[in-house]
Amino acid sequence: MRPHSKNSLLAVLMMIGALAGCAGRAKVQPAASMTSGGSIITIEASSYKFSPSEIQVEKPGLLAVEVKNVSNSEHNFTIEDLHGKILKSVAIRPGGSAIINVELTERGVYKFYCNKTFHSTFGMKGQIRVGR
Numbered sequence: 528m529r530p531h532s533k534n535s536l537l538a539v540l541m542m543i544g545a546l547a548g549c550a551g552r553a554k555v556q557p558a559a560s561m562t563s564g565g566s567i568i569t570i571e572a573s574s575y576k577f578s579p580s581e582i583q584v585e586k587p588g589l590l591a592v593e594v595k596n597v598s599n600s601e602h603n604f605t606i607e608d609l610h611g612k613i614l615k616s617v618a619i620r621p622g623g624s625a626i627i628n629v630e631l632t633e634r635g636v637y638k639f640y641c642n643k644t645f646h647s648t649f650g651m652k653g654q655i656r657v658g659r
């Protein structure tokens with residue numbers, strides 16, 4: 528292998544390492560507690576990500592998710608239970624918002640995503656961890 532091709536391989540490896548590092552550093556956002564007993568979190572939907580995408584909830588119970596679509600495209604918020612069953616699936620128009628109430632009855636990691644074609648592939652997905 529000639530020296531310059533070795534260097535470009537190294538550059539590619541370093542780039543992959545940097546990307547993986549970014550993915551691993553996703554900030555976990557704790558949901559706020561409501562006086563009524565449940566929790567609440569606000570998520571911004573843009574093309575193509577949810578922010579925050581990693582959410583922590585103290586314990587099982589009601590979670591109110593406010594999803595604000597800050598993009599010019601229609602998006603969707605779909606959340607599954609621990610067994611892959613869809614709990615809620617709500618469309619959010621461009622510039623609009625929706626409050627989605629879900630009962631997260633068990634400790635564990637709940638996946639959410641946008642169900643529009645390819646959006647989750649592009650990165651419109653995240654998870655809610657209930658309990659430590």
Ligand SMILES: [Cu+2]
Nearest residue numbers: 602641643646
């Ligand atoms: Cu989407």
